[in-house]
Amino acid sequence: VSTQSTGDSRSTEMPLFADDVLRGCLPAWRDIPKMVKPKGKPSPEDLEKMKADKAIRNDFLSKLLAEHGFDDSQKKALEKELDKAAAAVAEEANVNPFLNPPSGTRDFYPGEKRVQNWLFGEFRKVAAMFGFEEYDAPVLESTALYERKAGEEITQQMYNFTDKENNEVTLRPEMTPSLARLVLQKQNANTGEIKELLPFKWFTVAQCWRFETCQRGRKREHYQWNMDIVGVKGIRAELELLCAVATLFRQLGVGSDIVGIKVNSRKLLSSILVRYGVPDKSFAPACVIIDKLDKIGEEEVKRQLLEIDVAEEAASGILKVLSPPEGECDTIEKFTARVGEYADPAAMDEMSELFALAESYGFKDYLQFDASVVRGLAYYTGIVFEAFDRRGILRAICGGGRYDGLMTTYNSPVEVPCVGFGFGDCVIMDLLEELNLVKAPARSVEYVVYARNNAMYLGATAITAGLRAAGKQVDLMLEATSKVKKAFEYADRIGAQRMVFVAEDEYNNGKVRIKDMFAKDQHGEAVQVDVPIDDLANVDAYFASPSEPAGAAPHTRAAADCLLGSVGGLQWRELDQSWVEAPQPMSAPKFSDGPAPAEEEEEFNMFGDEEVEEAPQKMSLAEKAAAAKAGKKKKKEAPPGKSTVVLDVKPACFDGETDEDSGVADLNEVE
Numbered sequence: 117v118s119t120q121s122t123g124d125s126r127s128t129e130m131p132l133f134a135d136d137v138l139r140g141c142l143p144a145w146r147d148i149p150k151m152v153k154p155k156g157k158p159s160p161e162d163l164e165k166m167k168a169d170k171a172i173r174n175d176f177l178s179k180l181l182a183e184h185g186f187d188d189s190q191k192k193a194l195e196k197e198l199d200k201a202a203a204a205v206a207e208e209a210n211v212n213p214f215l216n217p218p219s220g221t222r223d224f225y226p227g228e229k230r231v232q233n234w235l236f237g238e239f240r241k242v243a244a245m246f247g248f249e250e251y252d253a254p255v256l257e258s259t260a261l262y263e264r265k266a267g268e269e270i271t272q273q274m275y276n277f278t279d280k281e282n283n284e285v286t287l288r289p290e291m292t293p294s295l296a297r298l299v300l301q302k303q304n305a306n307t308g309e310i311k312e313l314l315p316f317k318w319f320t321v322a323q324c325w326r327f328e329t330c331q332r333g334r335k336r337e338h339y340q341w342n343m344d345i346v347g348v349k350g351i352r353a354e355l356e357l358l359c360a361v362a363t364l365f366r367q368l369g370v371g372s373d374i375v376g377i378k379v380n381s382r383k384l385l386s387s388i389l390v391r392y393g394v395p396d397k398s399f400a401p402a403c404v405i406i407d408k409l410d411k412i413g414e415e416e417v418k419r420q421l422l423e424i425d426v427a428e429e430a431a432s433g434i435l436k437v438l439s440p441p442e443g444e445c446d447t448i449e450k451f452t453a454r455v456g457e458y459a460d461p462a463a464m465d466e467m468s469e470l471f472a473l474a475e476s477y478g479f480k481d482y483l484q485f486d487a488s489v490v491r492g493l494a495y496y497t498g499i500v501f502e503a504f505d506r507r508g509i510l511r512a513i514c515g516g517g518r519y520d521g522l523m524t525t526y527n528s529p530v531e532v533p534c535v536g537f538g539f540g541d542c543v544i545m546d547l548l549e550e551l552n553l554v555k556a557p558a559r560s561v562e563y564v565v566y567a568r569n570n571a572m573y574l575g576a577t578a579i580t581a582g583l584r585a586a587g588k589q590v591d592l593m594l595e596a597t598s599k600v601k602k603a604f605e606y607a608d609r610i611g612a613q614r615m616v617f618v619a620e621d622e623y624n625n626g627k628v629r630i631k632d633m634f635a636k637d638q639h640g641e642a643v644q645v646d647v648p649i650d651d652l653a654n655v656d657a658y659f660a661s662p663s664e665p666a667g668a669a670p671h672t673r674a675a676a677d678c679l680l681g682s683v684g685g686l687q688w689r690e691l692d693q694s695w696v697e698a699p700q701p702m703s704a705p706k707f708s709d710g711p712a713p714a715e716e717e718e719e720f721n722m723f724g725d726e727e728v729e730e731a732p733q734k735m736s737l738a739e740k741a742a743a744a745k746a747g748k749k750k751k752k753e754a755p756p757g758k759s760t761v762v763l764d765v766k767p768a769c770f771d772g773e774t775d776e777d778s779g780v781a782d783l784n785e786v787e
Contacts, residue, residue, distance in 0.1 A: 235544070295318065316345070342538050358483070370551065380499075582649065
């Protein structure tokens with residue numbers, strides 16, 4: 117962010133935001149209504165729309181400025197910068213119209229998908245902690261499932277169409293009606309009895325679609341975590357769901373000082389509307405209108421209430437009762453004082469009990485009573501709640517409530533007690549990013565298998581199959597190369613834990629060299645071990661615990677068990693490898709159609725560095741023989757329990773050395 121330069125009249129105005137920041141805001145800005153004046157004199161409808169569009173536009177600009185430390189005086193400048201950046205991006209898109217997804221939708225590159233999977237994993241973790249089961253339903257549903265007559269926004273925001281069989285269908289805008297349909301399938305159509313064990317405690321993470329104005333925290337395509345309890349009357353079901361929401365916030369590191377959960381009851385609202393003479397037919401539409409209080413203000417709410425036959429005096433009285441004195445947080449006690457004798461005693465007792473139980477459960481600090489919280493869906497019948505940003509920056513994070521009457525709208529002969537919530541992915545991700553609380557894992561894989569040349573690629577595939585049969589995550593490099601540095605760069609880029617080198621010397625001896633990319637030995641050197649190819653199922657046992665040297669072969673299962681867990685908590689286990697034939701020690705494969713293509717060779721450097729060391733002095737045959745004899749004396753006894761004994765006097769190459777100049781004696785030369 118830069119500031120306006122000061123000085124003489126020749127100074128120029130610097131941009132408020134850096135280019136990358138502006139481009140990051142453009143997906144939301146593109147979906148903000150454009151201020152286009154109609155030709156001629158605008159109609160009252162046009163004026164109303166222009167007023168609403170301007171409010172949306174100003175709200176977006178004000179919030180963006182506040183987030184970056186500016187006041188509203190910079191609104192015009194920011195608007196110009198956004199329009200200019202949007203025009204530049206649009207010009208780029210004209211070059212290739214296939215680059216951008218449809219408005220209000222998102223692409224997820226692998227890194228972004230890891231973040232999404234992490235968040236969804238947190239959803240699922242909390243649901244499992246509370247004993248819920250996961251379910252799903254088609255993203256395409258019957259339009260009639262959502263066509264209710266209370267004037268809800270959702271009924272005007274559907275992606276609905278007539279399919280090729282003339283069925284009226286829609287992409288689901290929410291999940292609750294789909295859940296209702298699934299529950300009804302378990303119900304006796306005549307008696308309403310549900311024979312399966314209740315309650316149902318179900319959850320899902322579902323993709324939903326709404327054709328609405330896009331802005332920060334609101335997309336046309338989004339994912340929603342839903343948790344619902346079916347078959348429980350009373351507030352204990354609400355208590356459990358509220359605790360689940362608070363638990364997720366705690367799991368994510370978001371404290372009650374940052375977010376809260378506003379709680380109210382439709383029963384309390386009903387008692388207020390009855391007090392002011394609102395007719396029964398207007399109750400559901402009135403709830404939908406009152407839910408917009410924070411968005412459109414008291415004057416507009418009052419105007420819309422008058423349109424559904426609520427008296428002006430009643431509308432004013434309702435708004436006065438719902439709102440606490442300015443600057444004060446509402447409480448049950450304050451609300452009772454405002455409403456007086458008209459408050460529903462049972463609903464008040466229920467609300468008081470809910471807060472008392474929440475205190476015992478340990479999450480009352482997240483709860484806040486708020487009589488103005490109504491929720492915009494007409495089917496709610498009891499407790500309703502909404503998680504919010506206490507800083508006042510972001511829109512509602514999640515919402516839910518009790519909907520005992522919904523099943524009867526789908527021809528259930530009896531009411532079925534239900535309560536649930538929907539928790540979208542957009543707002544919570546905005547919040548976590550602002551607070552630097554995104555903890556998604558980086559890209560990683562356990563093993564990368566690297567073939568030294570094309571001739572060894574066949575062996576590399578067999579070794580890869582053996583490791584995967586052992587339950588390991590393995591990335592086989594698809595291009596053989598003699599450039600070890602290139603292999604290391606690839607392993608680093610994908611976060612590999614271990615590197616497997618498939619080269620002639622080790623392979624012809626029935627082994628493969630594996631280097632740990634992170635572990636060091638007592639000398640601070642990278643740990644690398646030659647592992648028998650026919651024992652890849654126990655590969656972890658060859659990477660030593662602090663009390664044993666690297667490369668020690670496991671003698672017994674108990675010995676192997678004590679070596680485990682040095683990398684990622686991996687554990688030894690019996691494996692069914694009957695489907696893959698263990699590779700046998702053999703010479704490097706030959707191709708019948710001629711020799712492998714020649715490659716530019718470079719010195720084989722296991723550690724991938726480029727340092728050049730002085731070559732050791734050449735030894736005479738006599739000196740080589742003496743060195744070989746000394747090596748035999750130092751050779752340890754072969755471990756018991758092996759069917760073969762391999763005499764291998766060649767140590768691992770040091771950095772910058774080759775077999776030829778490392779001072780290792782060849783037994784054939786000695787003889």
